Amino acid sequence: xxxxxxxxxxxxxxxxxxxxxxxxxxxxxxxxxxxxxxxxxxxxxxxxxxxxxxxxxx
Numbered sequence: 754x755x756x757x758x759x760x761x762x763x764x765x766x767x768x769x770x771x772x773x774x775x776x777x778x779x780x781x782x783x784x785x786x787x788x789x790x791x792x793x794x795x796x797x798x799x800x801x802x803x804x805x806x807x808x809x810x811x
Contacts, residue, residue: 756782 755763760780767776777787785793791800791808801810 755780 755778763778763780777785779785779787787793798811800808803809
């Protein structure tokens with residue numbers, strides 16, 4: 754997971770790769786608030802979210 758020192762590289766990679774979906778990162782590495790909340794243990798990790806925002810599969 755990305756650290757604060759890598760913010761410029763992280764933003765450049767998003768742009769270079771043409772990633773158009775929502776990016777979530779507070780740049781706190783494995784202590785990332787969203788990562789902890791959603792129990793992210795590996796990268797990449799995928800979530801299937803229903804139209805109401807409920808995670809229905811990981």
